[in-house]
Amino acid sequence: MEFFLKLGQVGQHLPMLMRASVVNLELLGALLVIGFLIGTLVALLQVYGGRVLSTGASVYEWVFRSIPALVLLFLFYYGPSHFGLDIQSFLAASLALGFRSSAYQSQIFRGAIQAIPSGQMMAARALGMSKLSAIRHVILPQAFRLAIPGWSNEYSSVVKDTTLAYAVTLNEIMRYAKTIMDRQYDLAMATFIVVALVFLVFTYSGNALLGLVERRFRIPGLQMPGATGAVL
Amino acid sequence: MREGTMDALLLVEDIHKRYGKEEVLKGVSFQLQKGETKVIIGPSGTGKSTLLRCINRLTEPDRGRVWLEGVEVTSRKVDINRIRAQIGFVFQDFNLFTHLAALDNVRLGPMRVLGMRRDQATKLAREELARVGLAGKEDAFPAQLSGGQQQRVSIARALAMNPKLILFDEPTSALDPELIGEVLEVMIQLAKDGMTMIVVTHEMGFARSVADEIIFMEKGVIVEQGPPAQLFSAPRHPRTAEFLSKITELYGETEG
Ligand SMILES: Nc1ncnc2c1ncn2[C@@H]1O[C@H](COP(=O)(O)OP(=O)(O)OP(=O)(O)O)[C@@H](O)[C@H]1O
Ligand SMILES: [Mg+2]
Numbered sequence: 001m002e003f004f005l006k007l008g009q010v011g012q013h014l015p016m017l018m019r020a021s022v023v024n025l026e027l028l029g030a031l032l033v034i035g036f037l038i039g040t041l042v043a044l045l046q047v048y049g050g051r052v053l054s055t056g057a058s059v060y061e062w063v064f065r066s067i068p069a070l071v072l073l074f075l076f077y078y079g080p081s082h083f084g085l086d087i088q089s090f091l092a093a094s095l096a097l098g099f100r101s102s103a104y105q106s107q108i109f110r111g112a113i114q115a116i117p118s119g120q121m122m123a124a125r126a127l128g129m130s131k132l133s134a135i136r137h138v139i140l141p142q143a144f145r146l147a148i149p150g151w152s153n154e155y156s157s158v159v160k161d162t163t164l165a166y167a168v169t170l171n172e173i174m175r176y177a178k179t180i181m182d183r184q185y186d187l188a189m190a191t192f193i194v195v196a197l198v199f200l201v202f203t204y205s206g207n208a209l210l211g212l213v214e215r216r217f218r219i220p221g222l223q224m225p226g227a228t229g230a231v232l
Numbered sequence: 233m234r235e236g237t238m239d240a241l242l243l244v245e246d247i248h249k250r251y252g253k254e255e256v257l258k259g260v261s262f263q264l265q266k267g268e269t270k271v272i273i274g275p276s277g278t279g280k281s282t283l284l285r286c287i288n289r290l291t292e293p294d295r296g297r298v299w300l301e302g303v304e305v306t307s308r309k310v311d312i313n314r315i316r317a318q319i320g321f322v323f324q325d326f327n328l329f330t331h332l333a334a335l336d337n338v339r340l341g342p343m344r345v346l347g348m349r350r351d352q353a354t355k356l357a358r359e360e361l362a363r364v365g366l367a368g369k370e371d372a373f374p375a376q377l378s379g380g381q382q383q384r385v386s387i388a389r390a391l392a393m394n395p396k397l398i399l400f401d402e403p404t405s406a407l408d409p410e411l412i413g414e415v416l417e418v419m420i421q422l423a424k425d426g427m428t429m430i431v432v433t434h435e436m437g438f439a440r441s442v443a444d445e446i447i448f449m450e451k452g453v454i455v456e457q458g459p460p461a462q463l464f465s466a467p468r469h470p471r472t473a474e475f476l477s478k479i480t481e482l483y484g485e486t487e488g
Pocket of ligand 2: 282
């Protein structure tokens with residue numbers, strides 16, 4: 001009974017919590033875009049880049065997959081100040097988590113690219129298409145389709161990572177929840193239950209959306225390996 | 233040495249290719265006139281596919297030269313994509329673009345390589361699909377087509393580029409026996425229409441009836457070449473006779 005009373009008290013903070021959660025969504029969007037673009041590039045370099053470029057891409061991937069997310073956040077937020085640069089927390093978090101995600105996304109895309117029979121690249125080149133044109137019109141459209149299940153996983157993982165940005169003073173939901181807790185400790189439990197619910201919704205809707213995209217772009221007649229429906 | 237060969241559409245001269253220690257092609261030369269159909273036969277691992285791929289440099293030859301209508305394909309200065317656009321290639325396992333319907337498979341090249349307008353390319357693709365007997369299958373995806381239909385789409389894809397010649401690498405070897413005929417029929421019609429073709433195949437019926445000349449290759453060299461009648465009835469080389477009798481026994485003489 002007392003607990004529900006507290007939930008009620010959290011209710012007054014709800015508009016602010018929701019507003020803070022929008023910051024998480026913005027960070028999520030930024031890091032996914034950064035991760036997608038760089039991840040695609042890294043995967044392409046690894047597969048088609050020749051020795052030097054593919055090694056470079058692999059080193060990049062290794063670095064950003066090895067360093068803990070929090071350490072990356074601190075490096076990107078506090079690091080630049082050593083050089084007299086003031087970096088905003090949103091930018092630092094987007095870059096740190098975006099680069100990190102790009103390393104994971106590159107693995108997903110590389111696997112997808114390599115799953116495409118190599119004869120298709122050869123057929124495209126035999127038509128006179130340049131390597132870039134073949135990548136754009138033949139390889140990537142298929143790779144992105146194949147990557148959706150893996151990408152869905154990555155989404156579920158980074159959506160939660162956005163809360164880590166509270167450590168670099170970004171006013172996202174976790175930071176706001178912590179402020180509530182610091183002021184009224186007895187509300188902590190109820191507050192974090194609300195935060196948890198928010199992420200259940202984020203994860204569910206993101207995966208559901210990706211499931212829709214996957215079905216929308218499914219290639220007729222083709223059994224996609226590892227295809228999934230919308231899963232939590 | 234090029235006098236008297238200037239009229240050749242394709243000139244292949246002393247092609248060498250090595251993979252590691254193994255020299256797969258040990259100096260292969262031949263020429264092809266416009267409208268001619270040449271069939272290449274030979275045991276597995278002899279370098280037939282490698283030879284075809286050296287012609288449009290999908291594989292870079294180590295040595296030797298190739299000319300297409302007097303333009304040196306193997307020159308470093310040549311824009312190889314422009315050359316490839318003029319040489320059709322039909323693969324054993326079709327290599328259709330999985331994510332594209334038949335129509336898109338066929339019009340991709342004209343649009344992206346030749347810069348053709350979409351409506352023009354669409355019209356052309358429909359015509360080429362009809363030419364290989366696939367009118368009505370424009371919207372079918374590769375996974376919805378039989379092997380024979382897929383191979384015909386891939387022939388239409390090559391035709392849509394209006395190539396000067398088409399290279400076929402065992403176009404019926406991946407097909408169930410009952411589907412071979414429909415593909416051979418299309419190829420026979422192409423030959424009749426005057427298309428210039430090089431065909432690697434084990435289909436002796438096709439070779440006998442369609443080829444202007446047969447090249448028998450073994451271990452990276454041309455052992456013997458000549459008109460089918462001569463090769464089949466009076467082979468000069470004992471290996472040719474041996475191979476022909478074995479292959480006829482193995483594959484029979486099916487024909488479209
Ligand atoms: N990319 C490659 N790397 C290494 N070796 C290769 C490569 N391609 C072909 N070879 C080798 O070269 C030899 C000739 O191969 P090729 O495919 O040209 O023969 P083929 O006459 O077409 O045989 P088949 O009738 O089986 O198709 C084979 O021994 C093959 O293993
Ligand atoms: Mg072969």
